[in-house]
Amino acid sequence: GAGVSQTPSNKVTEKGKYVELRCDPISGHTALYWYRQSLGQGPEFLIYFQGTGAADDSGLPNDRFFAVRPEGSVSTLKIQRTERGDSAVYLCASSLNRWHTEAFFGQGTRLTVV
Amino acid sequence: DAKTTQPNSMESNEEEPVHLPCNHSTISGTDYIHWYRQLPSQGPEYVIHGLTSNVNNRMASLAIAEDRKSSTLILHRATLRDAAVYYCILIEGAQKLVFGQGTRLTINP
Secondary structure (H helix, E strand, O other), X not given: OOOOEEEOOEXXXXXXXXXXXXXXXXXXXXXXXXXXXXXXXXXXXXXXEEOXXXXXXXXXXXXXXXXXXXXXXOEEEEEOOOXXXXXEEEEEEEEOOOOOOOEEEOOOEEEEEO | OOOOEOOOXXXXXXXXXXXXEEEXXXXXXXXXXXXXXXXXXXXXXXXXXXXXXXXXOOOOEEEEOOOOOEEEEEEOOOOHHHOEEEEEEEEOOOOOOOXXXXXXXXXXX
């Protein structure tokens, strides 16, 4: 595809359940980023991958959040024991290498924990 | 992370120029100034970036003060499609975009 693809676009889950959010970056982009955005706020950084490795995971709020990118392309954000406070739009972005080039964002996954 | 300060909101009229200010008084010599915008229900979209010199592209112009403590994003002729939240962001070795609250731009027809 031409852009960053995120699936699903919407996810409703019950409190305490496990969820996986998927991001397909633009082909050839080595850098991949996850953000989450609450209503009325700017996106909040979660984690950054360079290739397969997490170069910066300082934004992950706690150990219930985990992300992988095993082959250096598709990434999955995993949230265990979801809480209502996890409800937000989760955004993925990719760039050719680092931030001094243009970053492309997906449309996001809207997660609602009920 | 270096901080930026932007007005919470601005309003302009269609087909008029818009100047969006950003203050970054603690900017370091290696910080790049990036601008992104976010349309309603969309992910953020890259607009422009620069280091020291003014920059132009098809979307906008970026004017950077000589001391680099402030910058201005210029939309030369606003359209209704330019209504969005505009984020001014500094990036250096941290290798990540840190978003603030941004400026919500309203365009009147």
